[in-house]
Amino acid sequence: xxxxxxxxxxxxxxxxxxxxxxxxxxxxxxxxxxxxxxxxxxxxxxxxxxxxxxxxxxxxxxxxxxxxxxxxxxxxxxxxxxxxxxxxxxxxxxxxxxxxxxxxxxxxxxxxxxxxxxxxxxxxxxxxxxxxxxxxxxxxxxxxxxxxxxxxxxxxxxxxxxxxxxxxxxxxxxxxxxxxxxxxxxxxxxxxxxxxxxxxxxxxxxxxxxxxxxxxxxxxxxxxxxxxxxxxxxxxxxxxxxxxxxxxxxxxxxxxxxxxxxxxxxxxxxxxxxxxxxxxxxxxxxxxxxxxxxxxxxxxxxxxxxxxxx
Amino acid sequence: xxxxxxxxxxxxxxxxxxxxxxxxxxxxxxxxxxxxxxxxxxxxxxxxxxxxxxxxxxxxxxxxxxxxxxxxxxxxxxxxxxxxxxxxxxxxxxxxxxxxxxxxxxxxxxxxxxxxxxxxxxxxxxxxxxxxxxxxxxxxxxxxxxxxxxxxxxxxxxxxxxxxxxxxxxxxxx
Numbered sequence: 001x002x003x004x005x006x007x008x009x010x011x012x013x014x015x016x017x018x019x020x021x022x023x024x025x026x027x028x029x030x031x032x033x034x035x036x037x038x039x040x041x042x043x044x045x046x047x048x049x050x051x052x053x054x055x056x057x058x059x060x061x062x063x064x065x066x067x068x069x070x071x072x073x074x075x076x077x078x079x080x081x082x083x084x085x086x087x088x089x090x091x092x093x094x095x096x097x098x099x100x101x102x103x104x105x106x107x108x109x110x111x112x113x114x115x116x117x118x119x120x121x122x123x124x125x126x127x128x129x130x131x132x133x134x135x136x137x138x139x140x141x142x143x144x145x146x147x148x149x150x151x152x153x154x155x156x157x158x159x160x161x162x163x164x165x166x167x168x169x170x171x172x173x174x175x176x177x178x179x180x181x182x183x184x185x186x187x188x189x190x191x192x193x194x195x196x197x198x199x200x201x202x203x204x205x206x207x208x209x210x211x212x213x214x215x216x217x218x219x220x221x222x223x224x225x226x227x228x229x230x231x232x233x234x235x236x237x238x239x240x241x242x243x244x245x246x247x248x249x250x251x252x253x254x255x256x257x258x259x260x261x262x263x264x265x266x267x268x269x270x271x272x273x274x275x276x277x278x279x280x281x282x283x284x285x286x287x288x289x290x291x292x293x294x295x296x297x298x299x300x301x302x303x304x305x306x307x308x309x310x
Numbered sequence: 311x312x313x314x315x316x317x318x319x320x321x322x323x324x325x326x327x328x329x330x331x332x333x334x335x336x337x338x339x340x341x342x343x344x345x346x347x348x349x350x351x352x353x354x355x356x357x358x359x360x361x362x363x364x365x366x367x368x369x370x371x372x373x374x375x376x377x378x379x380x381x382x383x384x385x386x387x388x389x390x391x392x393x394x395x396x397x398x399x400x401x402x403x404x405x406x407x408x409x410x411x412x413x414x415x416x417x418x419x420x421x422x423x424x425x426x427x428x429x430x431x432x433x434x435x436x437x438x439x440x441x442x443x444x445x446x447x448x449x450x451x452x453x454x455x456x457x458x459x460x461x462x463x464x465x466x467x468x469x470x471x472x473x474x475x476x477x478x479x480x481x482x483x484x
Contacts, residue, residue, distance in 0.1 A: 010374075010376045010409065010412075010413075013375075013376050013379060013380075014379050014405065014406070017383050018402050018405055021383070021398035021401045021405065022398070024397060025396050025449070026448070042391030043391065043392065046342070046343055046346060046392060049343050049347075050346065053343075054350070057351065125350070126346045127347075127349040127350050127356065128346065128394060129346045129392035130395055131359060132453075135393065135394050164394075
């Protein structure tokens with residue numbers, strides 16, 4: 001550097017810094033290490049700020065809702081009283097259906113099976129700093145038993161998977177990201193495919209043959225083939241079908257509200273989950289609610305972390 | 311990350327601006343944290359690239375290519391660390407932007423809002439171009455060169471940049 005003319009020094013420095021980073025990229029690609037140490041440092045430094053920010057906004061929002069934004073409360077109260085009456089009537093109707101539900105419950109027996117699967121609730125505290133990728137940060141991490149490749153869901157459906165886990169924070173790749181993918185199938189016809197993100201709200205379902213019959217409105221559920229998500233978790237609804245040369249072009253609207261995530265459930269295991277149903281897979285049970293959403297959320301949560309691996 | 315330096319008059323009589331101690335570091339950290347935090351509550355905010363705007367502003371203000379590129383490297387690596395991208399992707403792009411912003415800042419008067427709008431839009435497009443180029447060449451990832459979303463992001467960031475730079479001007483030492 002010292003021997004260079006002063007006007008060339010910055011150019012030399014530019015070339016040097018870019019070259020170093022190119023080498024760093026090359027090393028990461030080869031070793032797949034993803035520069036973990038620098039990520040750990042940065043996430044450790046930033047996540048407390050995000051955590052306190054989320055806490056502050058939550059408190060402010062609560063205070064605003066409960067103390068200041070009360071102008072419509074009286075009107076809402078009247079509406080709620082009317083709605084309450086209507087709901088009482090519906091309850092009477094639903095009670096007659098509950099007997100039928102009891103029979104189905106004994107068939108599915110789902111609650112007991114899901115209770116065996118370790119899960120944990122986590123709060124979304126931040127998102128990725130890159131506009132082109134869909135990642136979020138959760139307020140639970142290694143200490144709570146969260147590991148890489150664990151599935152992340154909401155009661156509405158699949159959200160994504162854990163791609164990095166730090167001390168008290170973890171990074172989740174959302175289903176809408178270009179690099180994400182989940183083994184999926186059409187719920188009624190059991191046609192298998194792969195659902196992945198396109199960097200936009202809709203998902204893309206690949207590898208469905210051009211001669212297969214897929215309709216708009218068909219439900220898409222997990223196939224369990226990716227060994228991350230249990231079978232039959234809702235993924236989305238087919239919203240667009242176009243013919244293709246070999247494969248159909250299918251767009252799927254995600255079941256989970258991925259753009260408005262606040263709390264999620266992390267499946268605390270990377271082992272294949274055996275949440276198989278007792279109901280016949282491809283029978284005319286198309287209108288049955290997917291088992292994963294048939295149970296209340298509180299019934300799904302097991303706050304005990306999975307056994308930690310060394 | 312030295313925030314103070316001598317007021318120099320270059321050959322083209324362009325002023326080099328000084329900032330209070332710690333201003334640049336605080337702005338950088340605030341921008342990166344906000345970039346990671348804001349989209350959780352405002353989904354559309356993911357279209358913004360606050361770290362890039364900060365890189366451009368301090369590059370244009372400091373007008374020293376060496377410090378400009380090092381600041382760009384630092385901000386880019388921070389952003390990489392909070393993303394799922396390989397470390398260095400944004401680092402390379404922001405290094406180049408930091409260098410170019412400082413070099414241009416040393417030759418042109420970049421105080422006028424229209425000049426700032428045009429420069430920010432151009433740097434945004436170039437930044438995106440470098441990111442896509444690196445993704446295609448080094449990471450073998452298929453990425454589109456141009457989308458409508460990018461065009462919107464370019465304009466939105468350029469408009470935001472004009473207002474943000476006006477605010478950051480107030481942090482200069484008088």
